[in-house]
Amino acid sequence: MCFPNWVSGPPKYNLLSFIGDNQDGYATELISIPESAITKIPKNLNFKEAATLPCAGLTAWRALVDEGRLKSGETVLVQGTGGVSVFALQLAKTFGATVIATSSSEEKLGKLKSLGADHLINYKAHPEWGKEVLKITNNEGVDHVVEVGGAGTFSESVRCTKLAGHIALIGVLSGPSVSEIILPRIFLKQIRLSGIAMANQDSQIAMIDYLEKNEIKPEISDSFDLKDLGAAFQHQIDNKHFGKISIDIG
Structure with missing residues (x-):
């Protein structure tokens, strides 16, 4: 979850502290997070594919489904x-x-x-x-x-x-x-x-259930090792990617 404290309902300022902004990010091998920060991953996706969901996937879901109906x-x-x-x-x-x-x-x-x-x-x-x-x-x-x-x-x-x-x-x-x-x-x-800025945990759970039933797999065009994180950012800045870029850890 990008907003680990936003479990359900409308957004509130005190719930919108998120990873990579005013919290340390995930460019690390190990991190301690609260239970509310995670959900199950779709059965049809591997960990790399599932990692694309909390930001890009959930944003698209909220835009079209939650808000767009x-x-x-x-x-x-x-x-x-x-x-x-x-x-x-x-x-x-x-x-x-x-x-x-x-x-x-x-x-x-x-x-x-x-x-x-x-x-x-x-x-x-x-x-x-x-x-x-x-x-x-x-x-x-x-x-x-x-x-x-x-x-x-x-x-x-x-x-x-x-x-x-x-x-x-x-x-x-x-x-x-x-x-x-x-x-x-x-x-x-x-x-x-x-x-639209991501969504709450309830929306992520609903999205995951939908992805499992419809077997949607995210598009990942490129993968970089953690040590090459700077090159991954440059690849994105240069607009060479299609869909998502993944970072391999360990």
């Missing part, structure tokens, strides 16, 4: 090929959703297609990619956007979200501040915004 037949937009976006794609497909995926890499777009993405958009070729989403959806827009880009993508996300649709705001990869906040478009389209 995703239903079969709805349309989901995922941005890029990081851990949350790829997991959201896999999750959405098992719910019977149509998925539109974006990337600047044709190679990575091909990988997204192999995971079930129904429509692909190269956002370098189409900087105003929201217009492409509207074309795909017959000018209706998508039900859900998994928004990880921040300043560089938010306006396009609002553009392509349908009336009364949902944007799960998860990341700020292209910057934390939006210079032109398009408030009229947000409230006139009655868009619902959800700020």
Whole structure:
């Protein structure tokens, strides 16, 4: 669990102390943690695969299931090929959703297609990619956007979200501040915004049960030894990964 004290219910400030931020992280061979910080792992996953779940997997789950209330037949937009976006794609497909995926890499777009993405958009070729989403959806827009880009993508996300649709705001990869906040478009389209930072233990248990039943396996493109942790971070900074990067300990 990223928030070992947040067991159930809505978030509260005193429950949101988390590992890697205001607590020491996991870049170590041994660590002592409270019982509430762990849950069982899905039977169909090994330890390396299960390690991707408390942050990326659980964030995607909360975005689409807890907050989004995703239903079969709805349309989901995922941005890029990081851990949350790829997991959201896999999750959405098992719910019977149509998925539109974006990337600047044709190679990575091909990988997204192999995971079930129904429509692909190269956002370098189409900087105003929201217009492409509207074309795909017959000018209706998508039900859900998994928004990880921040300043560089938010306006396009609002553009392509349908009336009364949902944007799960998860990341700020292209910057934390939006210079032109398009408030009229947000409230006139009655868009619902959800700020997402992982979830509680109850959600993680529900997600694990779902993963077991649907046999979803996280995408791990690269593995590094603990001694090469710096190289792993650089690999991520250089955007060479697809899905998750794992660290081998011992």
